[in-house]
Amino acid sequence: MTTDSVLLQVANLRTRYPVRRSIASRLAGRPRQWVRAVDGVSFSLRRGEMVALVGESGCGKTTTAQTILRMVESSGGTITVDGRDITALPERRLRPLRRGIQMVYQDPYESLDPRFRVRQTIAEPLLVHGIGGSRRERDALISSALERAGLAPASLYLNRYPHELSGGQRQRVAIAAALALDPVLLLADEPVSMLDVSVRAGVLSLLDALRKDGRLGVLMITHDLSTAAHFADRIAVMYLGRIVEYGPAKQVVNDPRHPYTKALLSVVPDRDPRVRRAAQILRGETPNPVSIPPGCRFKPRCPIAEDRCAETDPPLAAPASDDASGREVACILT
Amino acid sequence: MSDVTQIGLRGGSALLEVRDLHVWFRLPGGGELHAVQGVGFDLAAGERFGLVGESGCGKTTTILAMMGLLPPNATVSGEVRLAGADILAGGEDSVRPHRWTDIAMVFQGAMNALNPVRTVISQIAEPIVLHGAAGAARGNKDRAGAARKRAGELLELVGIPAAAGTRYPHEFSGGMRQRAAIAMALACEPKVLLADEPTTALDVMVQAQIMDLLVRLSEELGLALVLVTHDLPVVAQVCQRAAVMYAGEIVETGSTDELFHDTRHPYTRLLFAATPDLYSNDEVTSIPGTPPRLDRPITGCPFLPRCDSVVSRCESERPLLRAVGAAQVAASQRAGFLAGPLDVHPGHAAACHRNEPVESATTIPRPRPPLAEEVA
Numbered sequence: 001m002t003t004d005s006v007l008l009q010v011a012n013l014r015t016r017y018p019v020r021r022s023i024a025s026r027l028a029g030r031p032r033q034w035v036r037a038v039d040g041v042s043f044s045l046r047r048g049e050m051v052a053l054v055g056e057s058g059c060g061k062t063t064t065a066q067t068i069l070r071m072v073e074s075s076g077g078t079i080t081v082d083g084r085d086i087t088a089l090p091e092r093r094l095r096p097l098r099r100g101i102q103m104v105y106q107d108p109y110e111s112l113d114p115r116f117r118v119r120q121t122i123a124e125p126l127l128v129h130g131i132g133g134s135r136r137e138r139d140a141l142i143s144s145a146l147e148r149a150g151l152a153p154a155s156l157y158l159n160r161y162p163h164e165l166s167g168g169q170r171q172r173v174a175i176a177a178a179l180a181l182d183p184v185l186l187l188a189d190e191p192v193s194m195l196d197v198s199v200r201a202g203v204l205s206l207l208d209a210l211r212k213d214g215r216l217g218v219l220m221i222t223h224d225l226s227t228a229a230h231f232a233d234r235i236a237v238m239y240l241g242r243i244v245e246y247g248p249a250k251q252v253v254n255d256p257r258h259p260y261t262k263a264l265l266s267v268v269p270d271r272d273p274r275v276r277r278a279a280q281i282l283r284g285e286t287p288n289p290v291s292i293p294p295g296c297r298f299k300p301r302c303p304i305a306e307d308r309c310a311e312t313d314p315p316l317a318a319p320a321s322d323d324a325s326g327r328e329v330a331c332i333l334t
Numbered sequence: 335m336s337d338v339t340q341i342g343l344r345g346g347s348a349l350l351e352v353r354d355l356h357v358w359f360r361l362p363g364g365g366e367l368h369a370v371q372g373v374g375f376d377l378a379a380g381e382r383f384g385l386v387g388e389s390g391c392g393k394t395t396t397i398l399a400m401m402g403l404l405p406p407n408a409t410v411s412g413e414v415r416l417a418g419a420d421i422l423a424g425g426e427d428s429v430r431p432h433r434w435t436d437i438a439m440v441f442q443g444a445m446n447a448l449n450p451v452r453t454v455i456s457q458i459a460e461p462i463v464l465h466g467a468a469g470a471a472r473g474n475k476d477r478a479g480a481a482r483k484r485a486g487e488l489l490e491l492v493g494i495p496a497a498a499g500t501r502y503p504h505e506f507s508g509g510m511r512q513r514a515a516i517a518m519a520l521a522c523e524p525k526v527l528l529a530d531e532p533t534t535a536l537d538v539m540v541q542a543q544i545m546d547l548l549v550r551l552s553e554e555l556g557l558a559l560v561l562v563t564h565d566l567p568v569v570a571q572v573c574q575r576a577a578v579m580y581a582g583e584i585v586e587t588g589s590t591d592e593l594f595h596d597t598r599h600p601y602t603r604l605l606f607a608a609t610p611d612l613y614s615n616d617e618v619t620s621i622p623g624t625p626p627r628l629d630r631p632i633t634g635c636p637f638l639p640r641c642d643s644v645v646s647r648c649e650s651e652r653p654l655l656r657a658v659g660a661a662q663v664a665a666s667q668r669a670g671f672l673a674g675p676l677d678v679h680p681g682h683a684a685a686c687h688r689n690e691p692v693e694s695a696t697t698i699p700r701p702r703p704p705l706a707e708e709v710a
Contacts, residue, residue: 056537056539166624196389196564197388197564197566197605197609198388198604198605198608198621199620199621200618200620201610201618201619201620203620204618205618223538224610225538225612226609226610226611227610229610229612231610254613263539264538264539265612267538267539267541268538268567268612269541269545269567269570269571269572270570270571270611270612271566271567271570271594271606271609272570272594273571273590273594274591274594274595279542279546281542282539285507285509285540
């Protein structure tokens with residue numbers, strides 16, 4: 001791997017939100033508390049690659065994406081896109097770069113303006129970024145974006161309203177609006193979880209095809225490990241603001257090393273009723289990211305934790321027993 | 335009721351029997367939508383039955399009809415027999431005595447429908463007082479106290495410490511709220527629990543906890559469970575039997591094992607193919623097209639426009655749900671192919687012309703006609 005093929009490099013990224021304090025606690029001089037939503041995340045993504053960020057709700061997946069997009073400000077670490085550090089870039093200089101990073105949201109029933117025809121929905125980002133001088137030029141860009149998103153012929157869809165489209169078609173329109181700007185990086189936040197089972201595969205295959213033609217990289221956020229296993233090249237498993245396991249998708253799924261990954265995989269139901277996995281159901285739910293446990297953050301729910309786990313916060317590193325496969329695990333017991 | 339709708343049903347011994355259930359909705363602009371078109375299934379005590387299919391296929395409408403909870407613009411026909419007695423026969427008057435006490439439901443999104451300004455335990459105690467269940471019968475001086483005690487037991491039953499019941503819904507996590515919603519449905523000790531997408535909005539770990547709870551409840555309390563979901567793997571792991579619904583009717587039913595290993599309807603097969611599996615390398619494919627509109631009559635097979643294994647007969651004749659596999663052999667041995675009710679259990683049945691025992695001129699394979707979007 002050469003460094004110039006790395007499209008997105010995230011290093012030790014941190015994002016925190018202040019917890020609202022009452023006047024009383026402010027007067028009493030109690031220290032300000034923070035939700036550490038993203039708490040030291042590092043990974044990279046190459047052009048033509050799809051990386052899946054998986055984890056339970058509240059683990060910081062979406063905040064990670066929002067921070068990369070600079071919709072929320074980071075409190076530490078760096079974000080490098082296409083070799084440029086954008087972490088502290090002022091808004092004015094960020095804007096032209098933003099064009100290269102586009103987001104596809106979870107719910108195409110909410111993300112599309114119901115009063116906008118498909119043409120308008122896709123023209124809007126072009127106008128914002130001042131792309132396509134004439135209407136004719138814009139129309140050509142819109143049509144090619146729609147067809148790239150699998151809505152062909154574009155003329156069939158240009159004048160439709162979202163309510164005239166199926167869920168899968170809506171999500172394709174949202175993807176087309178992102179593609180119109182010719183991005184290098186697509187952030188897809190649970191792109192199919194609101195769609196019917198029958199059309200999910202189509203939207204996922206579209207994302208798969210888009211990145212395989214090598215022009216862009218895709219960061220997909222999902223809670224569905226089966227989807228991640230099928231479509232992503234690499235999987236990053238997040239727990240409480242931190243990546244706890246990161247590696248090639250097939251390896252993470254077939255040979256998980258972190259006890260959290262193992263537990264998550266063990267509870268994914270199999271479609272074959274004859275396959276019964278020994279489900280390792282973790283009790284309780286993810287702790288509050290305001291008070292992250294000391295040492296290993298997974299220790300309170302970990303089935304194999306030892307006393308020493310409370311002493312060190314394990315970094316994401318290649319396990320001692322591993323070949324040079326590029327896998328990293330944040331656990332001192334592997 | 336036609337004989338064929340009975341195939342695959344057990345009759346007699348079942349706790350709950352749904353027979354030839356139809357639901358029509360009157361539409362505001364005139365016209366009718368035939369949402370449920372002759373659904374039938376059986377349920378024994380302690381049995382877990384899955385109803386699966388895409389959105390709009392009639393799953394939720396089916397179970398709402400069983401509860402007598404459809405809006406006023408709905409017309410229902412057919413039977414829902416509970417221990418032999420039809421509870422739909424007399425309209426609202428005949429359903430009311432059974433609703434919540436015999437047959438209860440966990441609504442989709444119930445976990446988000448708890449009253450935010452009342453404690454969880456008081457919300458569970460309310461139906462107990464209202465229905466006079468569990469020692470809270472009329473005449474008992476301390477009805478409220480008895481109901482509260484029972485509500486505490488119910489919370490413990492679903493894995494929440496009774497003491498936590500004095501908290502408000504916003505102090506509960508999503509998983510705990512779903513448990514509370516299940517506890518509430520169990521308040522009057524029903525025999526049948528209908529659960530509409532009970533794990534859909536939950537994380538995989540919490541989903542596993544709730545599935546585990548539902549299995550445990552059905553085993554320990556002998557509760558019969560109808561699980562409505564679009565999630566095939568959840569049904570495969572939780573239920574013994576299931577029915578796949580399409581366009582308002584059951585297109586295939588059988589044990590979950592038969593549905594996966596001896597699939598007899600192309601829709602079932604395509605649904606499985608559209609569901610990614612953790613360890614399989616099979617390509618994940620979407621199903622082309624969309625389900626048919628149900629506000630106009632359907633000629634031929636409703637799945638025809640999306641089907642990948644069409645025969646000439648599919649266009650002219652709507653396939654009926656018929657016994658297949660082992661159930662088919664048993665049926666034809668008894669009294670010819672289209673025999674009456676079967677006592678074969680579990681009955682595997684599918685509504686597809688491709689399953690006819692003898693190949694005929696009308697079952698020659700032919701290509702699927704192109705969809706509107708493909709023509710364009």
